[in-house]
Amino acid sequence: xxxxxxxxxxxxxxxxxxxxxxxxxxxxxxxxxxxxxxxxxxxxxxxxxxxxxxxxxxxxxxxxxxxxxxxxxxxxxxxxxxxxxxxxxxxxxxxxxxxxxxxxxxxxxxxxxxxxxxxxxxxxxxxxxxxxxxxxxxxxxxxxxxxxxxxxxxxxxxxxxxxxxxxxxxxxxxxxxxxxxxxxxxx
Amino acid sequence: xxxxxxxxxxxxxxxxxxxxxxxxxxxxxxxxxxxxxxxxxxxxxxxxxxxxxxxxxxxxxxxxxxxxxxxxxxxxxxxxxxxxxxxxxxxxxxxxxxxxxx
Numbered sequence: 001x002x003x004x005x006x007x008x009x010x011x012x013x014x015x016x017x018x019x020x021x022x023x024x025x026x027x028x029x030x031x032x033x034x035x036x037x038x039x040x041x042x043x044x045x046x047x048x049x050x051x052x053x054x055x056x057x058x059x060x061x062x063x064x065x066x067x068x069x070x071x072x073x074x075x076x077x078x079x080x081x082x083x084x085x086x087x088x089x090x091x092x093x094x095x096x097x098x099x100x101x102x103x104x105x106x107x108x109x110x111x112x113x114x115x116x117x118x119x120x121x122x123x124x125x126x127x128x129x130x131x132x133x134x135x136x137x138x139x140x141x142x143x144x145x146x147x148x149x150x151x152x153x154x155x156x157x158x159x160x161x162x163x164x165x166x167x168x169x170x171x172x173x174x175x176x177x178x179x180x181x182x183x184x185x186x187x
Numbered sequence: 188x189x190x191x192x193x194x195x196x197x198x199x200x201x202x203x204x205x206x207x208x209x210x211x212x213x214x215x216x217x218x219x220x221x222x223x224x225x226x227x228x229x230x231x232x233x234x235x236x237x238x239x240x241x242x243x244x245x246x247x248x249x250x251x252x253x254x255x256x257x258x259x260x261x262x263x264x265x266x267x268x269x270x271x272x273x274x275x276x277x278x279x280x281x282x283x284x285x286x287x288x289x
Contacts, residue, residue: 002250003250003253003254004250004251004253004254004257005253005254005257006257006261010261014260014261014264014265017264017265017267017268018264018267018268020268021264021267021268021271024271024276025271025276025277032271032272035268035271035272036272038268039265039268039269039272043265043268043269046261046265047265050257050258050261050262050265053254053257053258054254054258056254057251057252057253057254057255057258060251060254061251061252064248064251095262095265095266095269098258098261098262098265099262099266101258102255102258102259102262105254105255105258106255109252109255130241131237131238131241134241134244134245137245141248141252148255148259152259155262155263155266158282159266159269159270162270162273162275162282162284163273
């Protein structure tokens with residue numbers, strides 16, 4: 001299986017954006033104009049390619065979670081669509097859409113890990129049992145996925161708060177995400 | 188684990204791990220030794236197959252989760268660039284709005 005990665009061209013564009021952002025942060029005023037232009041030119045492509053990658057990755061994880069059950073696949077796709085709509089809200093900006101894809105991706109990763117581990121801990125003869133070292137590996141991933149999930153939500157909230165221009169003390173950021181609520185595949 | 192010769196006859200011994208130490212355990216010779224050797228060989232093959240299966244499974248999982256790191260990097264860089272162009276700057280880890288537009 002080929003790893004799901006961004007193209008070389010996209011990585012180059014991101015590196016340019018990063019370098020320009022760093023220069024602006026260091027006080028280079030000329031870089032600000034350049035950065036503005038680069039964001040205008042690059043962001044649609046970055047958002048499009050990263051979103052496409054996210055969808056492909058989510059699909060790969062759905063296949064793993066559903067383990068060949070078409071109904072489970074459909075249920076997960078529907079769940080992700082619903083979550084995407086809830087998190088992104090109405091008229092999301094391109095950046096909000098991208099951040100939403102990230103939240104949804106980390107959620108499905110958590111779900112896959114949860115299913116793998118639950119199957120292992122529940123036992124049963126139809127499950128091939130994992131050696132301890134692998135169980136530890138999956139537990140480590142699960143912990144990381146939970147951290148990434150919270151951090152992704154915080155990031156979206158931060159972007160919304162900053163873009164709204166309202167001071168922090170007056171902002172109520174509500175993101176309608178419940179990672180495990182109503183999951184059709186939940187054992 | 189293996190066959191050892193004692194007084195000209197082969198006897199089967201099994202290695203048993205006890206904590207960090209490994210000790211030899213006598214099984215026997217003749218048909219009993221051959222049966223135990225076959226069973227041990229089967230078990231060893233099974234363990235190898237399971238390890239290979241989980242190694243493959245782990246590799247597959249890691250490959251299918253790579254995109255999350257890529258996505259994180261892309262969103263982080265793009266958010267930062269968009270916020271900077273929108274007139275924010277990062278100070279001690281916190282984003283703040285610039286007082287005057289540069």
